[in-house]
Amino acid sequence: MSATVRDAGAGLSRRTLLTVGAAAGGGLLLGVGRAAAAGTAFQPNAYVSIAPSGQVSLIAKVPEIGQGVRTSLAMLIAEELEVDLADVSVVTAGDDMARYGLQLAGGSATIRLNYQAMRQAGAVGRVMLVEAAAKTWGVAASECAARGGKVTHTPSGRSLGYGALTAAAAQLTAPDPNTVALKDPAAFRVIGKPQPNVDNAAIVKGEPLFGIDFVLPGMLYAAYEKCGVFGGRPKSANLDEVRAMPGVKHAFIVDGDGDIDSLGGGGVAVVADSWWRAQKARRALKVTWDMDAAPDQDSARWEAMAKDLGPKTPAHILNARGDAAGALKSAAKVVEASYAYPFLAHATMEPQNCTALVKDGKVEIWAPLQGAYRARPQLKKICGAADKDITIHYLRCGGGFGRRGASDFVAEAAKISQMAGAPVKLVWTREDDIRHDFYRPGGWHNFKAGLDANGRLTAFTDHFVTFGRGEKFAPWADMEGDEHPGGVVDHLQYGYSLIPLNAPTGTWRAPRSNALAFAMQSFTDELAHAAGRDPLAFQLELLTPSRKLPRMPSDLPAIYLAPGMDTGRMAAIVKLVAERAGWGRKLEAGRGLGLAHWYSHFGYFAEVADVSVGADGVVKVNKVWVVGDVGGPIVNPAGADQQVKGAVIDGLSAALGQAITLEQGRVAQGNFNDYPLLRITDAPDIDVHFHVTDNPPTGLGEPALPPVAAAVCNAIFAAGGGRRRTLPLNPARTG
């Protein structure tokens, strides 16, 4: 077996990895570095390792979920280290936040938080290698230059490869990364130049890179049945019958812990010598469930409750400024509308899975995770293990989209391994995945706005009907008190009412913004038309004059705490996208252009959609223009282009076809036949442009997504297809 599990072990063959991993019982990733440090490799810091052979390994501290961090983080280091990306191997770090700081594929935060630090890591290495060469030659370091993995003494033309300098460099004291000289961006050779995905060659050959591909010697496979009603607990099951089925080694009830981020209500595990046998035996399970009646956990009931609540006074006020009620009374025109969007599932292409080895008080996990900040505490609790006895390897994720920060599948695999007394790979089916997700919560916005005689916005109110647990918002079912245009209108009232929810909710690509932008930017377009004005002019007026809006106090996690919107930055890209799309041009009947923008995750995005509406009302998106301002430089233009196009297609997928509905407490959908993803046949042309500014660079996994649904709905209106206020637009095609 020559294939490597690249995400888990640098350049080690899979068998070596497994042997070492099993023998050491953990710490393998650190082992790569530490073992090397004990030898003659040069390791100036946690991110760079250069073997005497000249082999350069760069550590990607953040898990890879398709956002391209194995490429972009390596680029930042390689730029300053003066090595070519093609000559390095990239190693994804294991979970060790004491060593690496925040390790999270989330919040579009990786580039923002690591742009400087990774350059510094590379620069420290370069400075030391140059110094080592200068010492070797007895010349001044200032006469030496590093490039392409070697140091050259410019006056004499002598050069030494990095491998030959490792021993000498290892003797030197590392300079302070905070003051080390970084390259002048004008001299960048890697950053800002399109770099192909470093894993392309392995991907096209089908190498076993992903979590689901991982194998441990002697490993068993688990399928796991949970109650379709959230929180339901197994009471009894025909375990003996199932144990007698081919290949089945264990069948047992796993007790729950009541924590939906952990074991929840528990379930029934079937462990066999192959996954298919486990799954087949699982299908023969007859389980009696103990469940709290959940008839109120039902989408049709929620719909009725929201309709009832909408016109009433909000139960809570989020933000009030001026005199919204008075301003509405004195407005020349009042516009009212209600918008609705459904729950969404993540449906990562790779179903949730986890390989766990829980033995002798030690826990080792191999999983496609976006981060272990939730999994690690759960493992401590479930397995009774100390922090130092828990090792978590980040394997490549077949998509993340916010699903894989959760720890439910990790907790389950660990518990099953512990109970089976064997290494176990748990693999969920697609149905498990869609029916046991942390959903993007649905919601309803009931807007009222006042326009003056000149068609200017004077008052804006929203009664947001959303979901809660008790008096608190359900996770990610909230909004801020200054969601645009809340920050720019004189008379404002944002209030909300909560519908009790027991289904799990969580982060879904561009959490909150993915839904709020649809409602807010659609209604803003509606206001422009009500005022008899061009939506572009109306939107720009709200962003004028150029100013930096204050940010309201927020309960958001720190990584999401962006400064308030700079309306000038947004206005600039709104103008630019309108220009690129040919805003204002005439289109044939049944076709229109729609504009929307949104600021999220520190990124500014404006989009125009060109949409046709068929006689049957079916919406076809012909083209989308995108202009983004995520500062500068764009670290990897090739990856950035992918993230934006992917976000647009993801946003279209959801807006056009996706809805998760609950019927009597159970999710009604189960697979791609009733929860459709956009297919290639519906993928529009997408024009991507980055408006590079002097602002520090920020991430791209999320902020291009929020505007697209509103841009499409606004285009539908322009096409004569009416105002669409409910998603999805083309109801799910089943079958």
Add this chain to the structure above:
Amino acid sequence: MAYRLKVNGERRTVDAEGDTPLLWALRDELDLKGSKFGCGMAQCGACTVHLDGQAVRSCSIPIEAVKDAPITTIEGVGASAIGRTVQAAWIAADVAQCGYCQAGQIMSASALLASNPSPSDAEIDAAMAGNLCRCGAYLRIRAAIKLAASKLGGAK
């Protein structure tokens, strides 16, 4: 019972029940992990392999139905000029984001080019409609297929 399968030009023995989907026989019995599990009901195409040269969804074909038909997986597709060219085009067009669906995409694309060396846009879309990409790499998938077609001499 034991089934003799012809996989990537080699005879391989799989000791499993006859209703075992080809996908799981490939992945867990033969340790060929390139074909991916995505839906289990021929909805997503992540498990696509060639059976007798045709692109099929291996999650929905029991091994007892395979008989003597030669199977090509992503691990073996590079043995043919078309497969190799499609893989190279996928690299040149820098298609992959997470990469999970790409083995299935490449298998569908190489089957398409084997039967239609110069597919039109509509023909590409029709042939690839069964392969989902959750990352939304569709535009680069189209570009890569066109690139491969041109390298193979069939481009318009």
